[in-house]
Amino acid sequence: MTKTIYLATLCLLLSLAAAAQPIAFTVSMDNPAAHYFRVVMQCHGLKGKNQDFKMPVWTPGYYQRLDFANNLDSFSVTDGNARPLAWEKTSGNTWRVQSNNAATLTISYIIRTKRAFVATPYLDDTRGYISPAGVFLHPAGKLQQPVQVVVKPFTAWKDVATGLDTVAGEPYTYTAPDYDALYDSPLLIGNLEELPAFTVSGIPHRFIGYRPGDFDKVQFMSDLKKIVETASAIIGHIPYRQYVFIAIGPGAGGIEHANSTTISFNGAGLSSPKERLRLLNFIAHEYFHHYNVKRIRPIELGPFDYDNGSRTKMLWVSEGLTVYYEYLILRRAGLSTEEDLFNNIRSNITAFETKTGKLYQSLAEASYETWRDGPFGRTADTVVKTISYYDKGPVVGMLFDFAIRHATKNQRSLDDVMRRLYREFYQQKQRGFTEQELRAVIESTAGSRMDQLFDYIYTTKEINYQKYLAYAGLAMGSDHKIIRIQNPDALQAAILESWLGEGR
Numbered sequence: 118m119t120k121t122i123y124l125a126t127l128c129l130l131l132s133l134a135a136a137a138q139p140i141a142f143t144v145s146m147d148n149p150a151a152h153y154f155r156v157v158m159q160c161h162g163l164k165g166k167n168q169d170f171k172m173p174v175w176t177p178g179y180y181q182r183l184d185f186a187n188n189l190d191s192f193s194v195t196d197g198n199a200r201p202l203a204w205e206k207t208s209g210n211t212w213r214v215q216s217n218n219a220a221t222l223t224i225s226y227i228i229r230t231k232r233a234f235v236a237t238p239y240l241d242d243t244r245g246y247i248s249p250a251g252v253f254l255h256p257a258g259k260l261q262q263p264v265q266v267v268v269k270p271f272t273a274w275k276d277v278a279t280g281l282d283t284v285a286g287e288p289y290t291y292t293a294p295d296y297d298a299l300y301d302s303p304l305l306i307g308n309l310e311e312l313p314a315f316t317v318s319g320i321p322h323r324f325i326g327y328r329p330g331d332f333d334k335v336q337f338m339s340d341l342k343k344i345v346e347t348a349s350a351i352i353g354h355i356p357y358r359q360y361v362f363i364a365i366g367p368g369a370g371g372i373e374h375a376n377s378t379t380i381s382f383n384g385a386g387l388s389s390p391k392e393r394l395r396l397l398n399f400i401a402h403e404y405f406h407h408y409n410v411k412r413i414r415p416i417e418l419g420p421f422d423y424d425n426g427s428r429t430k431m432l433w434v435s436e437g438l439t440v441y442y443e444y445l446i447l448r449r450a451g452l453s454t455e456e457d458l459f460n461n462i463r464s465n466i467t468a469f470e471t472k473t474g475k476l477y478q479s480l481a482e483a484s485y486e487t488w489r490d491g492p493f494g495r496t497a498d499t500v501v502k503t504i505s506y507y508d509k510g511p512v513v514g515m516l517f518d519f520a521i522r523h524a525t526k527n528q529r530s531l532d533d534v535m536r537r538l539y540r541e542f543y544q545q546k547q548r549g550f551t552e553q554e555l556r557a558v559i560e561s562t563a564g565s566r567m568d569q570l571f572d573y574i575y576t577t578k579e580i581n582y583q584k585y586l587a588y589a590g591l592a593m594g595s596d597h598k599i600i601r602i603q604n605p606d607a608l609q610a611a612i613l614e615s616w617l618g619e620g621r
């Protein structure tokens with residue numbers, strides 16, 4: 118090997134090493150009572166005169182603009198020789214650095230936090246919560262870069278809960294293969310409590326929380342295991358290597374991720390049967406989302422548009438059907454009764470039917486306009502002209518399920534639709550589905566057209582509940598009460614039995 122070739126090879130190897138070097142973050146929280154994180158970001162090998170750095174305006178799973186950049190202060194940047202570089206804001210969420218081909222950039226900033234909520238970063242003297250889209254900048258156009266995060270917990274704290282991979286021998290060090298994985302992996306930091314873990318198909322499932330409360334933790338984890346077993350049996354495949362339920366403390370709401378979920382949680386409520394059912398439904402919902410929306414997904418929900426938000430007309434699938442499946446999972450797991458299931462469906466029908474929004478807005482429009490109307494619709498209007506896909510979505514999901522079961526003599530169900538979407542789009546095509554593709558999967562599973570049901574998605578046409586409930590030997594009584602009909606025929610009885618998860 119000549120010296121020239123040797124040098125050229127060395128340069129190539131060095132540049133490859135630079136390209137593969139992860140963007141490195143350090144997050145510290147020395148004064149948690151002041152409610153801010155200090156972040157240092159180091160990037161290598163970014164070429165060019167200028168380099169733009171961006172903060173997402175939203176976090177996937179919560180379809181509202183949160184403008185995280187507004188919480189970023191004290192931005193500064195230096196090159197590899199610690200010389201300060203000039204920078205300017207060029208949009209609400211863009212910092213343009215005059216990098217002049219510097220081999221290394223070190224950016225420092227703080228993230229002020231205001232509200233303890235699943236979608237926003239938060240820090241106080243009890244715990245820290247990193248909602249990553251609100252904490253980590255990315256170099257514009259380079260979301261595919263690998264990332265490493267070192268957390269420096271406040272001195273009195275020792276635990277971190279996250280779905281991110283750890284680095285052996287390096288405490289509090291985490292890696293993500295790219296920014297999509299990083300932005301999908303929140304971290305909870307503090308003195309946390311871990312409940313007894315379980316495995317399903319050999320895969321570990323952990324529950325780690327900030328002050329989860331006083332309750333029967335063995336019973337609760339046994340219930341959670343049943344939820345995971347029942348939900349994963351619907352799809353027939355578990356796609357992650359580990360899963361973490363991250364309980365961030367009391368409050369409302371949860372956000373789903375590919376191998377974790379963050380949930381507001383107060384276990385003290387588990388002693389009330391009604392609250393226990395609500396909490397298990399909520400956890401089953403967030404868990405089932407790792408299939409339905411993280412992997413079985415509308416084509417618009419990935420790659421994400423972190424600058425503007427990603428709009429789809431199919432949140433009735435991602436949210437509505439997830440509500441429907443939370444009910445079915447609990448029933449099939451033996452954690453709820455037939456009456457609980459009927460009451461859940463009834464409460465959605467009542468919520469939808471008793472508001473004027475049903476005359477004005479279709480389910481597809483409610484999905485698309487959630488960025489304008491909020492997750493539950495514009496409920497404060499004088500005349501309500503919006504609906505919630507959390508109400509109409511699960512109801513229409515049930516009607517599709519009954520229609521498929523009826524059309525196939527109970528040989529197929531909505532479960533087959535979910536399995537096909539998982540296999541054909543997530544596993545094989547490795548992308549989401551369009552509205553037309555979804556319709557094709559549903560109608561080919563049923564073996565017939567479903568025009569009337571798709572009218573319930575795309576129009577405000579009145580729903581014929583009795584027709585579809587009858588397929589399962591059910592009827593709607595006064596005040597939307599769901600009841601069994603007398604003397605169902607064999608097909609009706611078989612559909613009802615398998616839908617209720619009996620004889621499995």
Ligand SMILES: [Zn+2]
Nearest residue numbers: 402406436439
């Ligand atoms: Zn949801």
